[in-house]
Amino acid sequence: MPMFVQTGSAAATEEPARLLSSPISQIYHDIENHDINDTDEIHASSFSYSNLRQSHSRVNTVIYPPKDQIPDVNSPQVKAWVAEIDWSKVPNIPVAPGLQEIPHFPQCPPDDQLDLSTCWWSCAGCVAESDVVTCPNKNTWGLTYDDGPSLASRDMMYYLKEKNLTATFFIVGSRVLEYPDILKEEVAQGHHIAMHTWSHSGLTTLTNHQIVAEIKWSEKIIRDVTGLTMKYVRPPYGDIDNRVREILRQMGYTIVIWSAGWDTNDWRMLQNQIQEWEIVKSFESHLGTRDNITSSVGKPGGPVTLEHDLTNATVSLSKRLIPMAMEKGLTPMNLAHCLSDITPYQHGSKLGSNGALEKVTDGEGKGSFRGMPGMEEQDFKSTLTNSATTMTTATVFWWGILGLALLTSTTLGL
Template sequence: MVKFFTSSIAGMAMAVAAVYAQTTAPAPPTTSPGVTYPPVNAVPPIDSPEVVAWLKEIDLTGAPTIPLHTGDPPVCPNPPIVDECYWTCDGCSADDITACGRPNTWGLTFDDGPSTDTPVLLDYLKAQKLAATFFLIGSNVIQFPDLVKREIAEGHHLASHTWSHHALTTLSNEQIVAEMKWTEKAIMDATGLRMKYMRPPYGDINNRVRFVLKKLGYIPVDWTGDAFDTNDWQLPTMTEETVLATFTASLDAYAASNKSQGFYCLEHDLNNLTVGIAQKLIPLGQARNITIAPVPVCQNDNQPYQLGGTAVIPTLSAAPTVAPTSAPSSTVTKGAAPTGSIKSGAEKRYIEKGAMVLAAAVAVVAALA
């Protein structure tokens, strides 16, 4: 079900978004041997030599002529656009992956990294002998390449979350190519691996975006509906107790189902709050005998990266941390949101960055008190 913003929350969102805009101006291009990357946190230009060359490698003719969406978050079209299949607004997922293909399995994924707090999460996952999929932002990869290398070394799976975390339905086909290919290059430069899976920022995807992504060889992975949005990004405006209680209810409902397929959650390794709550959410699944695995294990994919990389493709595995159990029959399905409104999980994510700025502001105030 869609949950609409109250005026107070909307006001807070706009306020923190304004702070975020003032504190995250595009950084100067970062360089590495033989390459100059675009400014971080900004949509890359499409007239650079690299993007021009990449565009020559693919054929975008035949792309659906769906108008670009506008707004932040994008405004849902009213009436809906025929054949758009807009997951953000109407719950249409087309052939996106929306559920883990293995029974009784939690597809463990983390978005928006790497960050300075990612090592804490990696330490925890290593101690728990767990593997996850990290949907990486290219702008962060070039700042923390050693963390990306560590993720591979410790058996995790890498996937794309675009270069700058902009809503893809608001970008042109060429801008989408630039977002994906610069991220692909950043990760390949760090690891030699070419990404195969991706998650659209905010879950913002329609048939036009899917067309471009498929031309680039990418498979979109959404999450399994609002029940599996952990809301970690809302900390501290949402209390830790509320996050845990909400997710506990979702896990209990899943545990009471037939668990014939698994689920994917929305989690982040963005800061100490999201990393901290992950260490409390994961044990909730373990206590309910739910197996935890990365995307390729969920999808039984023995080739989790595209060909064309410069490194040997690693083999991923995820031994169950606890034995699966059975439960009364039921099913878990991804609910569709009413036309003309933003799907709640995606809607809430649009104020994520502002919420994180608010968290930082709270920490600064506390330190000065």
């Protein structure tokens, strides 16, 4: 598999980064009381749909794995999915070690013990030719958000709607258990949704069967809620090697990372390790170097950024970065649009000229409004419910785990 090293990427450069020393209980407290506030008032005054109709999704949690946990590989369903893979084509690369405290956050070996032939992005900065890291055309911007859906996603969607923009949302399956209606709203507003696994574990630290379970369970819940089967996947932390690539390829996925240097570092605001103004200043500096971005075919390209729609703070930051980039001539768009991919899902979904999802066809060629089989447009325009103003326990727990991973990565020099 052709590969190259993406200069500027290094081990553990996405979240979780090196959070300052802080107990997990304090991390929980900060998320609950700092980032999420007055959500109901913001969104209730932001949307003005006509013919609103109350629509609450109910997900039968019993049929899915527990939130934020690697799914059991011994279930009949997972065994059936595993049987669909041609394992003779999967490289025999060992499962990567994880940090002692956080087993599924990858730990890099010393440089002299690193096998470069595995094309391990996390530790070698290696990008395969098939990995998406840039937009192919100059002055286009692949606008992407990870880790939702969340309560903050609605504010992000409202802003994008105001600007007549669409983005790609990389969805964590466990979050869909909590916020299925928000995922529906993303689809209804024409955004592109993509895969970000079930539990947000580093994929190189998982066994072959665990990788299948992570992807297919997330795929199932997203399809159950939206009718869509994802085509693009971003591995958590960008953690991928050739073993993981082949498994994902056989499941129909195109791998997406992000452009070197275009991780906005918004996740570092979680523990005040970095201030919003510092990120804005850094982003402005990168805008001045965008002409140096080269696409996979060697021509001038556009950036694919890494942002998050998990908290109000990261959404607020994004609302500052977008107009800055547009003033400099960058055009934000969802990833499928920037790649000129008019079928951004695995079963016939199409994008309109502005990059918004227009029509979806199922395997029999039947169409439905914006990807939601059997539903009319008004079903998507649900009223905004009185949501809790704090993150759910599961989301808080997940961010706490990230903080602990970062404390360890600092000690180990990752």
